[in-house]
Amino acid sequence: MEQRISLITLGVADVARAKAFYEQLGWQGQEVEETVFFQAGGLALVLWSRDKLADDAGIEGPGTGAMTLAQNVRSQAEVDEVIATAVKAGATVTKPARETFYGGYAGYFADPDGHLWEIAWNPGFTLADDGSLTVPDFSAMN
């Protein structure tokens, strides 16, 4: 199995509501057959009916929980800006932004369906101009 991810699909209660939320964050997607696709770097974030997703995956319940998305940004100020934008769009802050143990600054919000996003400034992780993230060589950091 190659070491990559093609799509992340968020099961949502109301596709139109979820689409409106991400559009208010400034994201632009395409809706086709009640499914919304956002190009996000080399993969796609997809919004789809929670019931259809469960049915498609062959499971009964809503899934497993305990999965979060994160966007790393370029400054502490940008963390605050993104979280403020999300709140205006209808997000709930689950953890206000604060300094982190690794010398960064981060907070979490939940989207209208409860999907968690961490917005973080982490000076130890390299962000390329195109926004792609490179995991540092931890063995060289000691």
Next chain:
Amino acid sequence: MEQRISLITLGVADVARAKAFYEQLGWQGQEVEETVFFQAGGLALVLWSRDKLADDAGIEGPGTGAMTLAQNVRSQAEVDEVIATAVKAGATVTKPARETFYGGYAGYFADPDGHLWEIAWNPGFTLADDGSLTVPDFSAMN
């Protein structure tokens, strides 16, 4: 907010067990402070204690469920191969691979913590040589 994702964190019951599973799929990561980072294209897939994740995110429960990961591959045969590899590594098939409504072929498995992966061959989605996926222009497909 920029339209990109930096990390996907899977909350797991046992980091060592989860790491062993992904390594059996052929993935190579780095473990630092009981956290495993896998570089996956321009983002990172992270394995972390489910309890620590919930605490870090400021939530009580395990999360929201209803989120899946997907890897698109290059042939029907590769779908079967990847799912067989996952089963050998300890995955549970939740939906055996079959032909899809969009003319593709796909199935789902759950990793040891129940996180769902869809493995799909979709002739309508472009996969670059580096594995990055480009959402098609649906408006041009009618």
